[in-house]
Structures are given as structure tokens and as C-alpha cells.
Amino acid sequence: MSGTDEPTVVTRTFAQQDLDDFGFVSGGTGLIHTDPGFAARTEFGRPLVQGLLLLAVVEEAVCRARPEWAGAGDVEVRYRAPVTVGDAFRVEILPTGADELTIEATTADGVVLTGVARVAA
Amino acid sequence: MAARITQQFPDIPFAELSPGSRFHAELHLTEELVREYIRLAGVRTRQPQDTVPPSLYCTFLPMFQAMGGRMEQGTLQVGQRIRVRRAVTVGTVLAAEVTVREAVEVHGRRQVVVETVFSDRDVVTCVSTSTYFWGYARR
Numbered sequence: 001m002s003g004t005d006e007p008t009v010v011t012r013t014f015a016q017q018d019l020d021d022f023g024f025v026s027g028g029t030g031l032i033h034t035d036p037g038f039a040a041r042t043e044f045g046r047p048l049v050q051g052l053l054l055l056a057v058v059e060e061a062v063c064r065a066r067p068e069w070a071g072a073g074d075v076e077v078r079y080r081a082p083v084t085v086g087d088a089f090r091v092e093i094l095p096t097g098a099d100e101l102t103i104e105a106t107t108a109d110g111v112v113l114t115g116v117a118r119v120a121a
Numbered sequence: 122m123a124a125r126i127t128q129q130f131p132d133i134p135f136a137e138l139s140p141g142s143r144f145h146a147e148l149h150l151t152e153e154l155v156r157e158y159i160r161l162a163g164v165r166t167r168q169p170q171d172t173v174p175p176s177l178y179c180t181f182l183p184m185f186q187a188m189g190g191r192m193e194q195g196t197l198q199v200g201q202r203i204r205v206r207r208a209v210t211v212g213t214v215l216a217a218e219v220t221v222r223e224a225v226e227v228h229g230r231r232q233v234v235v236e237t238v239f240s241d242r243d244v245v246t247c248v249s250t251s252t253y254f255w256g257y258a259r260r
Contacts, residue, residue, distance in 0.1 A: 012163055020126060022161050025154060027129070027181035031194050032258050034126045042195065042258040051198035056162035056176045059203075063166040063174075070172055071208040078200050120205075 008065040008093040012057050014049050016085050022053045036085075046084040054083060054113060058103055061091040062117045065101055069119050075103075077115030083107055093117070133190035135231045135255045138224035144187035146217045148178055148239075155211050172208040179203050179249035183217035184235060192233075193256030199232075200252035207246045209239075216240045222250070231255040 016036065023029035028050040031038035039047040058077060062069050069075075083089050087107040096102045099121060105113035150173050158164075158177045179201075185191045209215065216239070223234035233255045239247045 010163070018161060021157070023126060025157050025161065025180070027185050027191070029126045029128060030192065030196065031124055031128075032196070035124050038124075038194070038259075044258065048197070051201060052176060052180055053161065055201055055203075056158070056164075056174065059174055059176045060162055060164050060166060063164075067166060070166075070174065070205070072205055074202070074204045076200075076202040079198055082197075 005095055008061055009090065010057055010061040010064065011088055011090045013088045014053070014083075014085060016047060019047055019049060019053070019085065022050055026050065026052055028052060044082050044084060046086070049083040049085070049087070049089070051079050054079070054089060054105070057089065058091050058105065058113070058115070061093045062101060062103070065093045065095070066117070066119050069117060072120035073118055074120075075115060075117040077103060077113055079113055081107075081109065081112040083112050128191070130185045130189070130191035132193045133188060135193065135224065135226075135233070138221050138233060138255075140221050140224050142221050144189075144219040146183045146187035146219070148183045148186075148215045148217055150178060150209065150211055150213050150215065152211050172210055173213070175203050175205050175209075175247050175249075178209070178215055178239060179237065179247065183215075183239075184219050184237060187217060187219040192253060193259075195256050195258035197254045197257045198251060199254055202250040204248045205246070206248070207241070207244065209241060209246050213241050215246065224255075230257065
């Protein structure tokens with residue numbers, strides 16, 4: 001545990017190559033992530049970062065705040081708005097209890113992800 | 122026009138999803154896979170020889186392999202819950218049991234909930250629950 005109530009912040013900006021590479025690792029090669037032409041024909045206009053790649057960044061932030069989470073913990077997130085290639089994705093983790101952390105992630109457009117993580121007692 | 126990246130799995134149409142149906146697959150957590158994941162996720166809190174981040178194996182691959190297909194193109198992920206029960210080390214071969222928990226159309230959105238239970242030699246290591254809007258972005 002960090003020992004303070006200070007937030008833990010992790011920021012990432014993803015390029016198209018990151019989405020392509022993560023697609024190969026995770027199976028998330030869907031056209032909405034890896035095909036800018038397909039994405040341009042949707043309401044989003046640009047490829048969306050895979051939700052699981054965003055979650056990986058969230059998980060890393062949770063582990064920086066509470067390393068023991070990786071061995072036994074829960075995390076639950078809602079994806080509120082899309083994150084596209086080139087967006088700066090900023091995750092903030094704030095302790096809200098002995099074993100609970102709140103999660104909020106933003107881009108320049110506002111809140112894109114919210115959630116909570118808990119370390120098993 | 123051909124896709125930039127070949128799609129390994131065919132789409133599973135929403136109409137073919139049956140709540141309660143179960144599928145099985147295995148996922149080998151190789152060091153190569155873990156190294157690449159750590160690079161992509163910007164992980165600093167562990168090394169490839171350490172335990173494996175849960176979000177590495179709670180991915181699409183076991184689901185697609187188990188179900189023999191992928192989400193319809195344009196699917197959006199709207200929620201994810203991961204319940205870690207036990208740390209997993211590099212080299213483990215996890216068993217994945219995939220269950221379609223929900224497949225409903227509400228207000229024109231086809232919401233699908235899929236639960237995957239991961240086990241290492243019959244001991245549950247993690248339960249992953251994902252919520253999707255199936256085929257949303259091309260409807």
C-alpha cells in the first residue's frame with residue numbers, strides 16, 4: 001500500500017500500432033480497433049482502443065497503488081465513452097477505504113471509464 | 122477492400138447466442154505472451170517471470186477459441202468485472218469455461234454478458250464477466 005491517500009495516476013496514449021499489437025496478443029483484432037477505414041464509417045470516426053487494453057492500464061495503476069491486488073482482488077469498470085487512437089488516457093486511482101479504491105479515467109473529452117477495485121480481506 | 126489484419130475467427134451472429142450455453146478452451150500463458158503484454162500495457166510493477174496480470178488472460182482469445190467464433194464486427198465492450206482468486210505464474214495452462222449469461226435486445230441494443238471461469242488444475246483462479254453491445258457500431 002502506498003500509505004497515503006494521494007491518488008495514483010497513470011497516463012497512456014495509444015498509437016494504431018499499439019492496437020494492432022494488442023489485437024494479436026489478446027484476439028482483439030476487430031475492425032473497429034484495427035481498421036481505420038471501417039472505424040471512419042462508424043459514429044466514432046477513428047479506431048477505438050480495446051476495452052481490455054484500457055483495463056490493462058487500469059490494472060497496472062491499481063497494482064501501483066496496492067501491489068497485493070494482483071494476487072487476490074476484484075476490479076469492476078464501466079466504459080462510459082470511447083477512447084480513440086491519439087487520446088491521452090489518464091487513470092486516477094484513489095483509496096476510499098482500507099481495501100477499496102475508486103477508479104476514474106479521463107481523456108480531453110471527459111470521463112471515459114469509472115470503476116472500483118477491492119483487495120480481498 | 123481487404124481488412125488490414127486478417128480476422129482469425131468468424132462472427133457469431135447475435136441470434137445464435139443461447140444464454141446458459143457453455144464452451145471450453147485452454148490458454149497457455151507463455152513467457153513470450155507475457156513479455157509482449159507487459160510492453161503494450163506499460164507495466165512497471167512486475168517482471169515477466171513474476172505472476173501474470175489477470176487482464177492478460179481475461180482476453181478475447183479464450184472466449185473466441187471456446188466459442189469457435191468472435192463477437193460481431195463493431196461490438197463495443199461496455200463493462201468488465203474481474204475477480205481474482207489466486208495468482209497465476211508464467212507457463213501455466215489455464216482451463217477456461219465460457220458461459221453466455223445473457224443475450225437480450227433492449228432499446229435496439231443487443232446486450233450480451235459472457236462469464237469466463239479460469240482454473241489451474243481444477244482450482245479457480247479468476248472469474249471474468251464481460252458486457253458487450255453486440256455488433257453495435259455497424260448497425
